[in-house]
Amino acid sequence: MRVLATYNIKGGVGKTSTAVNLAYLSARDGARTLIWDLDPQGAASFIFRIKPRVRGGGKGLVRGKSSLEDAIKGTDFDDLDLLPADFSYRNLDLLLDARKKPITVLRQLLRPLSEDYDTVILDCPPGISLVSESVMYAADTLLVPLIPATLSLRTFDQLTDFVTNINDRPPTLAAFFSMVDRRKRLHRDVVATLTARRGDLLRTEIPAASVIEQMAERRAPVAVFAPRSVAASQYESLWAELR
Amino acid sequence: MPDATKYFVADPGQAGVFERAMVALAPRYSVVQSPVRDVVRTWLDTDDWLLHRAGLVLEQRASSDGIRLILQSTGDAERAQTIEQSTWPARIDVLPEGAIRARLRSVVGIRALLPTAVLRSRHQDLRVLNGDQKTVVHLTIESSASVEETPLADQLALSAVRGYQDQAERVAVRLVTVPGLSAIEGSVYERALSAAGRAFGDDAPQTAQLTASMPASNAVVAVLHGFLFTVERTLGGVVDDIDTEFLHDFRVGVRRSRSTLKLAGDVLESAAAQQLGRDLKWLGDLTSPTRDLDVYILGLPDMAAGLQSASPADLEPFRRYLLSQRRTEFRRLVRALRSARFRDALEHWRALGLLAEPSDPGHQTSAGQLAAQRLRQAHRRVTKRGRSIGPDSAPESLHDLRKRCKELRYLLEIFRPLHDPATHGAALKDLKGLQEVLGEFQDAEVQSLAVREFAATMISTRSAPAPTVLAMGELAAQLSAHQRHARTEFAASFAAFDSADSRAWFRELTRGSSS
Numbered sequence: 001m002r003v004l005a006t007y008n009i010k011g012g013v014g015k016t017s018t019a020v021n022l023a024y025l026s027a028r029d030g031a032r033t034l035i036w037d038l039d040p041q042g043a044a045s046f047i048f049r050i051k052p053r054v055r056g057g058g059k060g061l062v063r064g065k066s067s068l069e070d071a072i073k074g075t076d077f078d079d080l081d082l083l084p085a086d087f088s089y090r091n092l093d094l095l096l097d098a099r100k101k102p103i104t105v106l107r108q109l110l111r112p113l114s115e116d117y118d119t120v121i122l123d124c125p126p127g128i129s130l131v132s133e134s135v136m137y138a139a140d141t142l143l144v145p146l147i148p149a150t151l152s153l154r155t156f157d158q159l160t161d162f163v164t165n166i167n168d169r170p171p172t173l174a175a176f177f178s179m180v181d182r183r184k185r186l187h188r189d190v191v192a193t194l195t196a197r198r199g200d201l202l203r204t205e206i207p208a209a210s211v212i213e214q215m216a217e218r219r220a221p222v223a224v225f226a227p228r229s230v231a232a233s234q235y236e237s238l239w240a241e242l243r
Numbered sequence: 244m245p246d247a248t249k250y251f252v253a254d255p256g257q258a259g260v261f262e263r264a265m266v267a268l269a270p271r272y273s274v275v276q277s278p279v280r281d282v283v284r285t286w287l288d289t290d291d292w293l294l295h296r297a298g299l300v301l302e303q304r305a306s307s308d309g310i311r312l313i314l315q316s317t318g319d320a321e322r323a324q325t326i327e328q329s330t331w332p333a334r335i336d337v338l339p340e341g342a343i344r345a346r347l348r349s350v351v352g353i354r355a356l357l358p359t360a361v362l363r364s365r366h367q368d369l370r371v372l373n374g375d376q377k378t379v380v381h382l383t384i385e386s387s388a389s390v391e392e393t394p395l396a397d398q399l400a401l402s403a404v405r406g407y408q409d410q411a412e413r414v415a416v417r418l419v420t421v422p423g424l425s426a427i428e429g430s431v432y433e434r435a436l437s438a439a440g441r442a443f444g445d446d447a448p449q450t451a452q453l454t455a456s457m458p459a460s461n462a463v464v465a466v467l468h469g470f471l472f473t474v475e476r477t478l479g480g481v482v483d484d485i486d487t488e489f490l491h492d493f494r495v496g497v498r499r500s501r502s503t504l505k506l507a508g509d510v511l512e513s514a515a516a517q518q519l520g521r522d523l524k525w526l527g528d529l530t531s532p533t534r535d536l537d538v539y540i541l542g543l544p545d546m547a548a549g550l551q552s553a554s555p556a557d558l559e560p561f562r563r564y565l566l567s568q569r570r571t572e573f574r575r576l577v578r579a580l581r582s583a584r585f586r587d588a589l590e591h592w593r594a595l596g597l598l599a600e601p602s603d604p605g606h607q608t609s610a611g612q613l614a615a616q617r618l619r620q621a622h623r624r625v626t627k628r629g630r631s632i633g634p635d636s637a638p639e640s641l642h643d644l645r646k647r648c649k650e651l652r653y654l655l656e657i658f659r660p661l662h663d664p665a666t667h668g669a670a671l672k673d674l675k676g677l678q679e680v681l682g683e684f685q686d687a688e689v690q691s692l693a694v695r696e697f698a699a700t701m702i703s704t705r706s707a708p709a710p711t712v713l714a715m716g717e718l719a720a721q722l723s724a725h726q727r728h729a730r731t732e733f734a735a736s737f738a739a740f741d742s743a744d745s746r747a748w749f750r751e752l753t754r755g756s757s758s
Contacts, residue, residue: 030324030341049377073406076370076378078323081405118342219376 001114004242005122005139005171007132009155014145014178016043017212017222019123021235022143022242024221027080029243031118034072034081038092038135039125042085048075049219050084057088061109062095068109069116077224081117089125096130103130107138136163139171141242145178145206146194148187153194174242176202204238207231249415250427253397257423261384261399264421268371268414274382277368282306282385284362286432287331289354290480290489291446297350300432303329306366314343322346332357332485353541355486360435362395364388371414379407380414385431390438398431399424448472453660455611459510462610464595466503466657467519470496471592482577487537494534497526500592502653506617510608515595522588533576536569539693546718553714560711564701614658615753621651622749629677629737638688641733645681648674655752662752670748673740680729680736687726694719 004022006015016039023035037044042052050073060066072081096102110120124135136142144159146152156175163170175198181187195201206212209231211222218225223232253260265274285303288294294301298317303310303326310329314322324343332355338344347356364385371380381402388395401418403411419426436442448469453462473496480489501523508516543562547555579585625647632640652674659667698715701707707715739745 030322032322032342049375051375071406074404076404 001110001117001120002141003110003120003122003139004141004143005124005135006143006145007124007135007159008145009126009128009132009159010147011126013126013147014206014212015039015126015143016047016123017215018143018145018178018206018235018238019121020044020047020215021221021223021232022239023080023119023121024077024223025235025239026119026121027077028223030079032079032081032116033119033121034083034113034117035121035123036083037085037123038089038131039085039123040087040089040092041125042087043216044123045082045084047215047219047221048082050075050082052085052087054084054086054088057086058092058095059088062092062099062105064109068113089131093130096134103133103137106134110138133166136166136171137169141174142171143242144173144175146175146201147179148177148181148184148190148194150190152190153197156194156198173200174202175200176238177205179208180205181208202238202241204234204241206234206238247402248430249401249411250429250431251399251401251418251424252427253399254423254425255396260397260421260423261386264399264418264424265369267417267421271417272380272414273372273376275370275372277370279365279367280306280308282364282366284364284431284435285331286359286361286435287356288359289351290357290477290485291354291492292444293351293354294347295443299346299350300430301347301356302432303331312338312343314346316346332483334486353486354488357485359441360390360432360439362388362390362431362435364395371410373407373410379404379410382414390435393438395431395434395438398427400431446476448476453610453658455609455614455661457610459507459608459610459613462613463503463507463510467500467592467595470500470503471589472496474500474592475589478580482580484573487534487541490530490534490537494527494530497523497530499653499656501527502650503657506621506650506654507613507657510613511595515591518591519588519595522591525584526588529576529579532572533569535693536565536572539690540565540569542690546721547714549721550714550717553710553717557710557714558718560707561697561701561715564697564706610658611661614654614661618651618654618658618749619753621647621654622753625651626741626746629741632733632737634734638684641681641730642685645678645685648678648681652678666748666751670745670752673736673742673745677736677740680732684726684729684733687722687729691719691722691726694722 006019008015019035023033027033035044035048037052040052045052054061054066054071056066061068061071068083072083074081096105099105106122113120122135122139124132142159142163144156146156160173163173177191177194180191191205207230209229211226211229211231214225215222222229222235226232251264268274283305285305287301287303300315302313302315304313305311310326312324312326322343324339324341326339329337334353334355335344335347335351338347365387367384367386369382369384370378371382373379381404383400384397385400386397388397399418401411401415415426418424453465474493477489477493477496480486481493501520504511504516504520504523508520540562543558543565544555547558550558625644628640628644628647632644652671655662655667655671655674694715698707698712698719702712
């Protein structure tokens with residue numbers, strides 16, 4: 001079982017869109033895939049038309065009183081399941097803090113699923129918190145969407161330092177530019193500068209495209225309702241780099 | 244069965260059943276219908292039902308959309324994969340690399356997959372949506388279905404999307420109210436199998452109902468006919484060379500029959516028993532060369548992996564040589580299995596029941612008495628020979644002991660129905676341990692000698708380059724080391740077999756049988 005997580009300290013950079021589209025592509029390739037919507041806003045759950053509700057809430061899951069397996073819902077797509085968000089996830093930090101070795105909890109919760117899924121994608125809420133640390137500890141690969149802004153490099157450098165210091169098993173960082181508008185000079189310049197300074201960025205850029213915004217309206221991954229769009233093709237490229 | 248799908252069948256006397264079912268769902272759910280398509284469903288398993296025994300169901304589903312291989316297992320999500328056109332029977336190597344092949348390999352190993360039932364039908368998939376337009380239930384209407392010429396009733400299959408079992412229950416409740424639609428137990432696979440005249444586990448011989456009080460001659464004939472069932476059932480797979488285990492099972496039937504005749508054949512009419520004995524010896528000798536080559540070919544990758552100085556690639560000419568020899572021997576075997584002599588042998592075997600009479604009709608030995616007497620004798624022979632073996636005994640003494648152990652094992656298996664299962668299992672445990680050590684000892688010796696002989700032949704025919712000869716030398720050395728290792732384990736395994744506990748189990752068995 002391979003665990004990927006979308007993460008950025010900032011919100012609105014394309015984490016959920018990335019998680020949803022990559023989960024869909026993973027399942028389409030025949031890998032049994034689970035997406036865990038950890039964001040209490042429940043955007044990924046909404047896109048897959050699944051109610052953002054988990055019996056027993058985050059407390060039940062973290063304390064081991066309710067099972068992750070019982071909370072999983074099938075999506076409309078073969079081989080793709082979703083663990084829904086729950087509004088109680090807003091207190092996940094506090095719940096984790098009450099446990100011993102809190103950053104290991106998510107990884108422990110996922111362990112029983114290793115026989116059932118080939119790929120797990122964690123859609124992480126923004127911010128730096130025990131939840132994000134726990135996600136970083138659980139993930140094999142951390143997918144980091146970067147918007148083309150000067151501060152992105154600084155944020156990414158900080159994240160790299162932070163991840164390197166995770167004991168035991170630091171995840172691989174896989175950063176890529178997201179919401180890129182090639183018509184804007186600033187975007188083009190920032191992409192060029194950052195790519196030159198950091199040779200470890202993924203090659204694929206995800207465009208700022210209205211078709212991605214339509215995911216919430218169409219309630220489906222881009223490849224389902226706009227398979228020939230540039231955005232769909234870029235998510236394919238991104239998945240090909242990660243596969 | 245791993246299939247959690249619910250099935251409903253339509254009453255053939257009523258028209259429009261499925262249309263009424265859709266009407267019944269309409270007030271609460273929207274249903275999205277896919278186009279109707281023709282589907283051929285082929286279920287696959289090994290000849291000995293390894294997938295079924297492991298709780299797996301493997302189906303190939305072919306339609307205008309392509310060919311999908313679907314693997315279901317108990318407590319696990321279904322796995323599906325698109326494959327190229329496949330013809331069956333075939334080994335799983337024909338499947339593309341992936342999770343399904345990996346899972347199958349761990350269960351079926353070297354066995355081929357064969358079609359167990361083929362169902363042709365018209366399929367229509369339907370999705371039942373909730374208020375969020377989310378699919379919560381999958382329905383499939385399967386109509387105009389037939390297995391070969393046998394028609395099956397039109398059916399509706401219902402499966403819940405994970406996490407929506409409650410919705411599926413509600414849909415099922417609505418469906419059972421539809422006139423002409425009835426819920427039924429069992430999967431479509433089970434119904435297709437039944438229509439094909441098959442059943443899970445039908446590879447096993449119809450075990451003779453042995454009782455302790457029945458005449459011994461009848462019991463022995465029933466046992467021999469059980470082995471005949473195995474031989475006749477595996478014959479097609481041997482001739483078609485579906486996989487190596489058909490020949491293995493065929494030989495097991497022959498070998499066990501020979502042992503039965505040797506150990507208990509004196510209760511049969513002697514001329515018939517002697518004729519069958521000659522036939523069985525011929526069959527044993529006939530099948531040995533191909534089976535021996537199968538064993539070398541199957542074991543070669545493991546042996547090659549254990550090479551220390553030579554490279555596994557050095558053995559490639561040896562592998563090709565073995566394959567070529569195997570082709571030659573297999574052709575010879577098939578010719579013989581198509582001969583009149585083989586047909587006659589089967590006739591003699593089948594007719595045994597008609598001819599069999601106790602050699603002394605006045606002395607009606609019962610099956611229980613026979614079992615007790617022969618087991619006591621066989622156990623005594625093993626114990627006596629085993630105790631006489633010391634650290635310096637010749638290898639032949641161990642080979643001889645192996646044969647006696649086999650006889651004892653066969654007797655235990657033949658008369659198993661007469662024994663208490665717990666006592667039988669306990670008696671068998673230490674015998675099995677001893678047989679493994681003796682088997683490893685002798686197999687290593689035989690194979691080591693064979694490798695040397697193969698090398699000599701290959702050198703004389705100039706088909707072995709120097710690196711191959713060197714690698715074969717290393718193989719022979721490896722096998723000799725295995726043999727020495729097995730020799731060191733003999734004393735402990737025999738001591739376990741000859742322990743007071745183990746002897747007590749055998750005493751218990753022979754007492755029970757004679758009662």
